[in-house]
Amino acid sequence: EDQVTQSPEALRLQEGESSSLNCSYTVSGLRGLFWYRQDPGKGPEFLFTLYSAGEEKEKERLKATLTKKESFLHITAPKPEDSATYLCAVQAYSGGGADGLTFGKGTHLIIQP
Amino acid sequence: GAGVSQSPSNKVTEKGKDVELRCDPISGHTALYWYRQSLGQGLEFLIYFQGNSAPDKSGLPSDRFSAERTGGSVSTLTIQRTQQEDSAVYLCASSLRDRDSPLHFGNGTRLTVT
Numbered sequence: 001e002d003q004v005t006q007s008p009e010a011l012r013l014q015e016g017e018s019s020s021l022n023c024s025y026t027v028s029g030l031r032g033l034f035w036y037r038q039d040p041g042k043g044p045e046f047l048f049t050l051y052s053a054g055e056e057k058e059k060e061r062l063k064a065t066l067t068k069k070e071s072f073l074h075i076t077a078p079k080p081e082d083s084a085t086y087l088c089a090v091q092a093y094s095g096g097g098a099d100g101l102t103f104g105k106g107t108h109l110i111i112q113p
Numbered sequence: 114g115a116g117v118s119q120s121p122s123n124k125v126t127e128k129g130k131d132v133e134l135r136c137d138p139i140s141g142h143t144a145l146y147w148y149r150q151s152l153g154q155g156l157e158f159l160i161y162f163q164g165n166s167a168p169d170k171s172g173l174p175s176d177r178f179s180a181e182r183t184g185g186s187v188s189t190l191t192i193q194r195t196q197q198e199d200s201a202v203y204l205c206a207s208s209l210r211d212r213d214s215p216l217h218f219g220n221g222t223r224l225t226v227t
Binding site: 041101 | 117206217218
């Protein structure tokens, strides 16, 4: 069974204080690892897809990296508007079954001015 | 362009009543997914459609839950004889179902069963 564990559950940072969020996963065959951002009352918003170990992707203050067992979302010099819940999900090669994602419970990030 | 649209945004119903939740996916997206998000829990997969067929219904929690999709577009999730444990946010997502196409989510329907 595919499993995704995110840590920490919650993180409070000062504006400008860089940090990293962790996503550990177990999957039979990784098709892709996804990062989403979710604001209160909204659906998840797509950020990145990573496909293979060693891959990195960047968007503004965010950089996602991938190893064979985990992914990190690095946040550099965050601003208050980066406050959100960050969700990690994996998609497995399911051989004809659902292509749905298995999600972690998320990291609730608060950036204080 | 228009994103995934879900209606209603909020639904309060009495225990035992039936409810229907609607999802309008992004035009041209062949794959459609329903997820459930409960307080403090991760997103729970419910059902997946490819076109109008549902090859994977494994996530539906009980036979009170059903879903259909017509015309390869709009989908309806129906919950019969609602129970308090059905209270959650129901999220719909759609995609092109190719390797580089992520899931795009709607803002969900918040269901409260009293």
